Amino acid sequence: MDYSVYPSEKRSFKSYRLRGEYPQPWLKERQRNYTLRSNLIVYAFFFTSLCISAYLCYDGYRKVKRRDYCLILDDSFESIDPSIWQREQQLDGYEVGSFDWTTPDDSNAYASPNGLVIMPTLTNLTTSITPSDIIDGYRLNLTTQGVCTSDRIASCAVLSNSTTGEIINPVRSARLTTKFSKAIQYGRVEVVAKMPKGDWLLPSIRMIPVNETYGDWPQSGSVDIVLARGNQAGYPAGGRNIFTSTLHWGVSRAANRFWKTTFGRRVRRTDYTKGYNTFGLEWTKDYLFTYHNGRTYSVLWIGFLKESLWDLGQFSNNGSLQANPWSVSENMNAPFDQPFYLSLSLQVGATNYAVFPDSHDKPWIDASPRATAEFWSAVDSWYPTWGTGEDRALTVRNVKMWQEGKCN
Known part of the structure; x- marks a missing residue:
């Protein structure tokens, strides 16, 4: 069939748009005017508040005292420079009584390519x-x-x-x-590090006074920028998912008021052994x-x-017989207010200040005269928890120290 003989019907487009003037009664409604006025007031207040806040932020920023800092150490540990780093040799466990x-x-x-590696062995x-020497009949004299x-x-x-x-x-x-190389009296420190994995491992990044100006520790003070544990995250005292920063100060070891100046930082769904973090001090x-x-x-x-x-510690209120x-x-x-130097260490165990509180699964008791022997007798339980390779080590990628003030 030839459809060409049946031409399609053409329809012209017809617009339904209103033409000319038409009533708009809503423009005369009073409620609409109130709404517009209210919106304008809100917008005006918002804009004014924004301007005031911006000015206050700028004014506060402008008034902040700018401190000058001089970089005195920047070490990424391509090697361990003996002119900078002293390797200490001691047996006493320092302040925490480690083993x-x-x-x-x-x-x-x-x-290593990852930086400084402090490895426990x-x-x-x-x-x-030998194992028998460790227990009986061997003299070690440094x-x-x-x-x-x-x-x-x-x-x-x-x-x-024995x-x-x-x-x-x-x-x-x-x-x-x-x-003996780098110390600061006011300034900044930044350490980029990864924490070790393993039960009873105790990594620390500390500032220690160059001179015991006010007496033996803690009278001359010390600063734990980082004190962490290698135990699992479920460890009651805090495992490798938390670290603490502490100021140690007091008139004696027994009156160390560190508990007044200790705070921690916990992370979720990860821990400080999984990657590198920057730990700092100002x-x-x-x-x-x-x-x-x-x-x-x-x-x-x-x-x-x-x-x-002295006032914060309330020593005079507690009837202390020791002088300030x-x-x-x-x-x-x-x-x-004295020069302090930097210390990087990985200790194992502790008997002081409840670093590892006594519990049923801890192989030693802090007050025991055989604490080290008790710890060693449980080697088969804690040694397998230490990570393999450098996972059991404190790895420090970079260290920076700044002295407050302009460089000479």
Whole structure:
């Protein structure tokens, strides 16, 4: 069939748009005018508030005192520079009473492509000291070897004795410091590091006074920028998903008021062994604070303008018979008004200040005279928890230190 003979019907387009004037009664409604007026008022207030807030932020930023800083150390550990880092050799466990023996051996501290690696090792696996020597009949004397870095005899020698329970330190590790090379009196520190994995491992990044101006620790103070544990995240006292920053200060070891100046930072769904984090310290005469991954994430903040640490510690109110060791200073922040140096260490175990609180699954008791022997007797339970390779180590990728003030 030929459809061409049936042409399709063409329809013209017709618009239904109103033409000419038409009534708009809603424009005359009073309610609409009220709504428009209200909206204009809200917008005006919003814009005015925005301008005032912007000005106040700018004015506050403009008035903030700008401190000058001079970079005195920037080390990424292509090697361990002996002119910067001293490797301490001691047996006393330092302030926390740990069980390790700090050594200068490359097996315990070495430079790798990842940075500085502080590695804990079992004494019987990295020396000629046997398991039976560790327990009985072996004398280890760092003083006679001429290598001990402490002037305290008890820190440098030990004789294993199965009767008394005294044993050779069963673990070797390392502690590197800048005591004789780099120190600051006010300034900043930043350490990029990854924490170790394993039960009873205790990594720390600390600031320690160059001179014991006010007396033995903690009278002269110390700063834990980081104190962490290698235990699993479920450990009651806090595992490897948390670290703490602490100021240690007091008139004696028994009166250390660290608990007044301790704060921690916990992470969720991860932990500090999974990657590198930046741990920092900013320290002035007026305040001191630590931070994590940027100065906006403060962990510990202590101000020194309102009261001295003697007043904060309330020593006089507690009937203390000891004199104020900081009275010789005119500074409110004493003892934190002296030069401090940096310490990087990985300790193992502890018997002081409930770093690892006594519990049913802890193999030693802090107050026990055989604490080290009790720890060593449980080696088969804790050693398998240590990560493999460098996972069990404290790895430091970079260290920076700034002294407050302009560079000379």
